[in-house]
Amino acid sequence: MDDEDLRELLGDAAHGYFAGGAGDEITLRDNMASWSRLALHPRVLVDVSRRDSSVELLGRRRPHPFVVAPMAYQRHAHADGELGTAGAAADTDAVYVLSSQTTTSPADVAAAVPDVDRWFQLYVFKDRQISRDLVTAARETGYEALVVTVDFPIGGWRERDRRSGFTVEHPVALNPGGRALTTAELFALHDPTVTWDDIGQLADEAGIPLLLKGILRADDAERAVDAGAAGIVVSNHGGRQLDTTLSGVDALVPVVDAVQGRLDVLVDGGIRRGWDAAKALALGADAVMVGRAVLAGLARGGRTGAADVLTQLVAELDTSLALLGCPNARDLDRSFVTPAPWP
Ligand SMILES: Cc1cc2nc3c(=O)[nH]c(=O)nc-3n(C[C@H](O)[C@H](O)[C@H](O)COP(=O)(O)O)c2cc1C
Known part of the structure; x- marks a missing residue:
C-alpha cells in the first residue's frame, strides 16, 4: 500500500506506519515478490461450470479461504476503523481477526457487527492482567478463537516510525483515555519473557481454540502441535519485525509437511490477488x-472500500479455479504450482 494516493490520504506518519516494514524493507518487498516466483500450471478440458472456493477451517466449512489479518490502530486509517473492516468481513463472509492493539473495543465491534465470524488476536503484555482481561472480554462477546501472535517479543526496527514519531491516539486496552503514545512506547508494553510454557497454559485457559501467528519453522510448528494449538499462521508479520526473514510462502511447505494435518495452517504476507491464495x-x-x-x-473507502477488496479477491480466486481446471479449491495440490521461469 505504498501508493502515492494513500500517502496523501493518510499523511506521512500514519502512511509510514501502515505501509512500512522493518529495516531495509527487504522482507516487506519480498512478501509480494515471493508469490510471483511461483508460476501456475493449469489443466485443461475440465468441466468448470460449477466452482467451489470453500475450505474447512477450525472444523467449519467457510465459503472461501480469506481471513482479515489482525491490524493495529485502524481508526488512524479511516474513521470507520475496526468497525469498517469487521463490517467488510461480514459483508463478504470472511473471518475477521481483531487486533489486541485495537482502537475499538472487542465488545463494541461485536455489538456493531454481531454477524461477523470473529477471532481475537492476543499479544501477551508485561501486565498480564491486560491480556487476561482482553481474552475474557473477547470470549464473552462471541470471538470464536484466540490468535496468539508469537513473533513480537519486542518491536521490529521500523525506521519510518523512528523518523516520523508516529503516535497512536486510541489504543483502547493499553491507554484508556490517556495521551497519544509513540509506537516505541507501545512496543515496550510487550512481554519478551513469553515461552512455550505460557502457550500451553494459555491454551488450557482460553476456553476457545488457539492459533499461533508468526511461525516460520517446521520445528516450531511441531511444538505448536504439542502445545495443543488448533492452528498456526505462517507469517513474518507483514515484514514489520525482522528484516530478511523468509516470506510466508517460502516457509510454508516444510511447515505443512511437518504438521501433517494435525492442525490448520494459514499463511500470510504479500497476498494481493486471488491467484496468490490459489x-x-x-x-x-x-x-x-x-x-x-x-x-x-x-x-480509501471505509467499510465499502474494504469490502470491495475482499469481493475482488474472492472473484479472482473463483477465476483462478476455472482457469486452472480445478473447480474445487480443496482439490488444489502441488501439481498446480511450479517455480517461475522468469527472473
Ligand atoms: C499496519 C499493520 C498493523 C499490524 N498489526 C498487527 C497486530 O496488531 N497484530 C498482529 O498479530 N499482526 C499485525 N500485523 C500483521 C498482519 O496481521 C499480517 O501478518 C500482515 O499484515 C500480512 O501481510 P500483508 O499486509 O502483506 O497482507 C499488522 C500489519 C500491519 C500492516
Missing part, C-alpha cells in the same frame, strides 16, 4: 490472511 492452497495451506490490501481498501 497458490497457498495448492501448497497445502488451509486458508490465508490478508492485511494491507484490506487496510488500503479501508483507507
Whole structure:
C-alpha cells in the first residue's frame, strides 16, 4: 500500500506506519515478490461450470479461504476503523481477526457487527492482567478463537516510525483515555519473557481454540502441535519485525509437511490477488490472511472500500479455479504450482 494516493490520504506518519516494514524493507518487498516466483500450471478440458472456493477451517466449512489479518490502530486509517473492516468481513463472509492493539473495543465491534465470524488476536503484555482481561472480554462477546501472535517479543526496527514519531491516539486496552503514545512506547508494553510454557497454559485457559501467528519453522510448528494449538499462521508479520526473514510462502511447505494435518495452517504476507491464495492452497495451506490490501481498501473507502477488496479477491480466486481446471479449491495440490521461469 505504498501508493502515492494513500500517502496523501493518510499523511506521512500514519502512511509510514501502515505501509512500512522493518529495516531495509527487504522482507516487506519480498512478501509480494515471493508469490510471483511461483508460476501456475493449469489443466485443461475440465468441466468448470460449477466452482467451489470453500475450505474447512477450525472444523467449519467457510465459503472461501480469506481471513482479515489482525491490524493495529485502524481508526488512524479511516474513521470507520475496526468497525469498517469487521463490517467488510461480514459483508463478504470472511473471518475477521481483531487486533489486541485495537482502537475499538472487542465488545463494541461485536455489538456493531454481531454477524461477523470473529477471532481475537492476543499479544501477551508485561501486565498480564491486560491480556487476561482482553481474552475474557473477547470470549464473552462471541470471538470464536484466540490468535496468539508469537513473533513480537519486542518491536521490529521500523525506521519510518523512528523518523516520523508516529503516535497512536486510541489504543483502547493499553491507554484508556490517556495521551497519544509513540509506537516505541507501545512496543515496550510487550512481554519478551513469553515461552512455550505460557502457550500451553494459555491454551488450557482460553476456553476457545488457539492459533499461533508468526511461525516460520517446521520445528516450531511441531511444538505448536504439542502445545495443543488448533492452528498456526505462517507469517513474518507483514515484514514489520525482522528484516530478511523468509516470506510466508517460502516457509510454508516444510511447515505443512511437518504438521501433517494435525492442525490448520494459514499463511500470510504479500497476498494481493486471488491467484496468490490459489497458490497457498495448492501448497497445502488451509486458508490465508490478508492485511494491507484490506487496510488500503479501508483507507480509501471505509467499510465499502474494504469490502470491495475482499469481493475482488474472492472473484479472482473463483477465476483462478476455472482457469486452472480445478473447480474445487480443496482439490488444489502441488501439481498446480511450479517455480517461475522468469527472473
Ligand atoms: C499496519 C499493520 C498493523 C499490524 N498489526 C498487527 C497486530 O496488531 N497484530 C498482529 O498479530 N499482526 C499485525 N500485523 C500483521 C498482519 O496481521 C499480517 O501478518 C500482515 O499484515 C500480512 O501481510 P500483508 O499486509 O502483506 O497482507 C499488522 C500489519 C500491519 C500492516
